[in-house]
Amino acid sequence: AQKITQTQPGMFVQEKEAVTLDCTYDTSDQSYGLFWYKQPSSGEMIFLIYQGSYDEQNATEGRYSLNFQKARKSANLVISASQLGDSAMYFCAMREDTGRRALTFGSGTRLQVQP
Amino acid sequence: EAGVAQSPRYKIIEKRQSVAFWCNPISGHATLYWYQQILGQGPKLLIQFQNNGVVDDSQLPKDRFSAERLKGVDSTLKIQPAKLEDSAVYLCASTLIPREKLFFGSGTQLSVL
Numbered sequence: 001a002q003k004i005t006q007t008q009p010g011m012f013v014q015e016k017e018a019v020t021l022d023c024t025y026d027t028s029d030q031s032y033g034l035f036w037y038k039q040p041s042s043g044e045m046i047f048l049i050y051q052g053s054y055d056e057q058n059a060t061e062g063r064y065s066l067n068f069q070k071a072r073k074s075a076n077l078v079i080s081a082s083q084l085g086d087s088a089m090y091f092c093a094m095r096e097d098t099g100r101r102a103l104t105f106g107s108g109t110r111l112q113v114q115p
Numbered sequence: 116e117a118g119v120a121q122s123p124r125y126k127i128i129e130k131r132q133s134v135a136f137w138c139n140p141i142s143g144h145a146t147l148y149w150y151q152q153i154l155g156q157g158p159k160l161l162i163q164f165q166n167n168g169v170v171d172d173s174q175l176p177k178d179r180f181s182a183e184r185l186k187g188v189d190s191t192l193k194i195q196p197a198k199l200e201d202s203a204v205y206l207c208a209s210t211l212i213p214r215e216k217l218f219f220g221s222g223t224q225l226s227v228l
Contacts, residue, residue, distance in 0.1 A: 035216060043221060043224070044219060045217075047216045050216060093157075101170075101213040103148075103158075104160070105157030105159070107155075107156055107157050108156075108157050
């Protein structure tokens with residue numbers, strides 16, 4: 001079964017607007033972490049934001065925020081005031097605190113910011 | 116602080132040939148990962164090391180892939196013999212402790228012809 005599901009293969013957004021990238025996850029662990037990474041065309045994976053399963057507040061990092069809905073098992077990334085440089089692939093990932101502890105990644109969403 | 120170093124950046128080989136990739140993690144990072152990223156997909160874990168011991172290699176195709184991390188620092192991933200479906204980007208990542216975010220290298224893009 002898919003651990004991480006990203007249902008939007010591609011998204012378009014106008015510059016300066018906000019965009020939400022969807023992520024749902026599946027785990028029976030009580031303790032886990034959720035991550036978002038950005039991968040520009042150059043290929044490197046850039047860490048954006050982290051949310052722990054016990055964190056009560058939604059994580060925020062500058063223009064990035066994570067809309068964490070534990071009961072629905074969703075961890076959507078919100079990018080406010082999109083910039084042209086935000087055009088990239090975005091991956092949601094989960095780390096389960098029992099077992100392997102390695103990150104499991106979703107299939108990604110390609111975001112294109114239009115001027 | 117220096118990041119995760121990987122080499123080579125690109126490699127083109129013919130099927131049935133062998134190839135090796137090298138990774139030097141961030142200094143002091145005990146945990147090292149190798150991920151395979153096929154075009155259009157998310158990274159998939161191949162192997163995880165804690166210091167010089169293997170934590171998880173359940174998804175490593177052991178009939179052709181091997182990896183080592185001698186002395187608990189840098190690591191080598193080898194494919195022998197390569198198949199067409201091994202064409203992918205091989206990403207190395209490291210972290211100080213497993214709960215922390217992963218720091219990734221720039222990857223090695225492998226093309227098998």
